[in-house]
Amino acid sequence: MVVLETVINATWEHIVLVYTTLFVSIIVSIPLAFGAVYSKKLEFVIMKFANLVQAVPSFAVVAIMVPFLGIGFTPAVVAIMLRALLPIIKNTYIGLSNIDPALIDYAEGVGLSQWQIHRYIRLPNAYPAMFAGIKFAGILANSIAVLTAFIGSGGLGEIIFQGLIGYNTSTLLAGAIPAIMLAILIDTTFTILEKKVTPGHSSE
Structure with missing residues (x-):
């Protein structure tokens, strides 16, 4: 039986890891998406790199961090961020470029x-x-954060793996259920935020 305090501490570690990574991913991705809109060469490089990283299995991305960055929180953030970049970059780029050129001409005029x-x-x-890209990236980050427990990131992954190794269903569920709830929280949080900032929703 997992002690409640252990679950709470692991959940907090997991939340910090996921939201830190998601925040960093957003800060990195949005300027890259803007750059891709204005430069075809930059777009090619950014999209190729993001697609390449996305094609690598998540566990391999996590494992390859160890020789370069060691173990712990920082390598976990980098590993998760590399996987979370593509959906934010790609979706933001599509949103930025999918606009009537006449509207831009009018604005300049x-x-x-x-x-x-x-x-x-x-x-x-x-x-x-x-926001669709951010929500997908957040859910992806939440799942990969479980894997990063292998490299010492802490969080709910440690409890989940303890349950798997010991064939202990209660321990497994003690880690898995909060992780599932966090995925739902991420989706709900950014859906609400999207409605707050998107034109047309404020009057509804």
């Missing part, structure tokens, strides 16, 4: 700067696709 066009036209247009 009335004197809007490139920053204002990004802020008031491109970015709001990209919100639905971008």
Whole structure:
């Protein structure tokens, strides 16, 4: 039987790991998506790299961190981030580029700067696709965070693997159920945030 305090501590470690990684992934991905919109060469490099990392099995990405970064929290963040980049970059890029060129021409014609066009036209247009990518990346990060327990990241993965190794169903469920609930929380949180910031939802 797993002590409740152990589950709570592991859940907190898991939440910190997942949300830290997701925050870093968003900070890295969105500027790259903007860069891809304005440079075909940059788009080719970014998408190729993101697709390549995505094609590598998750466990292999986690394992390859050890020779380079050792074990612990930081290698786990890097491993999860590499897997979470593609859905955010790709969806944000699609949202930013899927806009009527005439609208951009009109905005430039009335004197809007490139920053204002990004802020008031491109970015709001990209919100639905971008948030879909973030939610997918968050759920992906949550699942890979379980695997990173192998490299000392802590979190719910440790409890899950203890349950698997010991053929202990109660221990396994003590780690798996909070992980499932966290996945639902991530999806719900960003769905609410999307509705708050997306034009047209505020009046509903």
